[in-house]
Amino acid sequence: MSETSHMPADPEKAGPERPRLQLHTGQRVEEPTPRNVWDIEYDREVWRLRELGIRARIAHILFDRIPQPWLKDLAKRWARWRLSTGLGAESAASGTRAITHFAQFLASPAVRVVRLDQVDRPLLERYLAHLHADYAGRVVHRNFMGQLNLFFLAIRQHRWNDTLPASTVFFPEDFPRYDERLPRALSEPVMTQLEQPSNLDRWKTPAYRLVTLILMRCGLRITDTVRLPHDCIVHDADSAPYLRYLNHKMKREALVPIDEELEREIRDHQRHLRDRWPHGTPVLFPRSLKNADGHEPTDDNVYRRAMHQWLKACDVRDEHGRLVKVTPHQFRHTLGTRLINRDVPQEVVRRILDHDSHMMTAHYARLSDTTIRRHWEQARKVDVTGQTVALDPEGPLAEASWAKQRLGRVTQALPNGFCGLPVQKSCPHANACLTCPMFVTTPEFLPQHRQQRQQLLQIVSAAEARGQLRVVEMNQQALGSLDRIITALEEDEAPGGAEVADAG
Structure with a gap:
């Protein structure tokens, strides 16, 4: 018996090292040549991720609905590069879907773009209108635009095709307004x-x-x-x-x-x-x-x-x-x-x-409103005369008082306290809020009060030396307010005083 008689009838099946392919019918056949698995999948219209050793929630990446051969090849190069960098298969597939939608637009009778150099900024502006008509600002709208921008950037970075115009880019102003949502925490x-x-x-x-x-x-x-x-x-x-x-x-x-x-x-x-x-x-x-x-x-x-x-x-x-x-x-x-x-x-x-x-x-x-409110309720609050401002957290006006205080923080934020004036009214005081009867502050601002008092003392001393009596008079009133405020708030720092949580 000749040596060749021991060879299998089909020489393509010789050797267990030959890579195997899974067909869509479920039948397994031998790959005729020991090609790299990427080379095998690259030529396919549908990539089978498991054959590439990629385990993901999705099984395939689809290129079969991109009618332009030149665009399909760029889409494949981009997907292969992204997967090889470790990007998740879902993200790579999302990019391919964005290109597919863009490709369908390019192939429409009203557009008929046949070369990459025709994909310029005026064309993108037409596509923006097309996206708005299809998705009207939904999440997929922003996603398609973002993925296409990354696609154009990769083409330029890797010099895959130098005919892409430099103006082919989406600007931040092109993206639809994003409705920022708070985290969906469970109660x-x-x-x-x-x-x-x-x-x-x-x-x-x-x-x-x-x-x-x-x-x-x-x-x-x-x-x-x-x-x-x-x-x-x-x-x-x-x-x-x-x-x-x-x-x-x-x-x-x-x-x-x-x-x-x-x-x-x-x-x-x-x-x-x-x-x-x-x-x-x-x-x-x-x-x-x-x-x-x-x-x-x-x-x-x-x-x-x-x-x-x-x-x-x-x-x-x-x-x-x-x-x-x-x-x-x-x-x-x-x-x-x-x-x-x-x-x-x-x-x-x-x-x-x-x-x-x-x-x-x-x-x-942004969800920490309860934390801020707790500090506000626990802290001792004094007005410009040093008198305690009472706020019953369980009282019938607690919610309204809290809402007013929150608005005061937002609309009339001060370096050393908060304004208790209703936001519908304008401030009648041309001087600093230290002379305003609506001013309210807490112990957390003691460092600022002490620093401001020191600055006022320096101003008053300098004004007295120069004989500027009007400047002395203006600042003496604020200095008196600061002395009363500091004295009242420092009681909380004395032994036996109430402990106030740090809001910072």
Whole structure:
């Protein structure tokens, strides 16, 4: 028998190292040449992310509805580059959808753009009108514009096509007005129900109960939670525990402090994992089915569906008796709001939530009205004569008084107190507010009062030396007011005086 007689009938099937492809029919065939998987998928109209080794909530990225070959190739280059930098598949697919919508506009009979050099600023202005007609400022409107801007920027940066006009760009003024929304924190009555041990024990899957605890207490995003590494707990020099995780949105590792109780829950869960996977698992929440080696993490959509069933079993209702609808991300909003309302500094909250921008954390600070009001109610308030201003927090005018004080802070902010004058009236005093009977201040402004008093003393002394009696007279009245205010407020600093919380 010849040596070649041992060869398989189909030489393309020789060798187990040949890459395999999954067809849409479910049949598996051998790839004829050992090409790179990216080369194989790149030529397809529909990219199969699993073939690229990408596990995501979406399975495909679609290019089949981009009719222009030149635009389709640029879209593929952009998507491949973004995925290779570690960008999430959902974000890459979002960019492709934006290009697809733009491509349909370019191919319409009224436009008929056939080359990249025709995509100029006047064309974009026509597309702006087209977007407004289709989406009228909705989130997808801004998203399509933002993704296209990134696409144009990448073309220029990488010199993929030098014919793109320099004027092809969306300006900030082009974007529709963004309706800034406050964080959707859950109310305390709802959170009290969700945090009850009896309700937490209603989870049929213990792992999902732990996921819920981490969402509530650490404020992680659900995607980051289900992908936690098995070895996710670290300790500082004082042996305090921290949860270590990968912030996929910011592409960096982050730490969040946890309490000893949550650490015990995680340790118990790790021991249960070793019972099923004695050799260990790389993830803390491995998928329960079709996961022999324990390497596949739980899908966040599977948890969302289980969470929906858990909420129904707990019969959690809001203050109006209605069944609540909760998303995993609302636990993050709730934690941020709670921290701000408990006087945790905004920078600390930013680090706990691992925000990249202070502006993101500032959304939670806007919800701290209860914190500011509590300080206002607790602080001793005196007027320009040094007399105490009473405000009953439970009285019938409490809400109205608080609203007026808030308006005073916003519309008549002063360096050393607040104006108690109704905002409908104009101030009849040409002098500083220290001579105004509507002026109100608290101990938190004592440093400013002392500094201003020192400055007034210097002014009065200099005016007396120059014989400027009018200047002395004008400032003596303010100086007398400051002396009375400081004397009254310093009583709180004396031993036995009332302790006033620092509003800063």
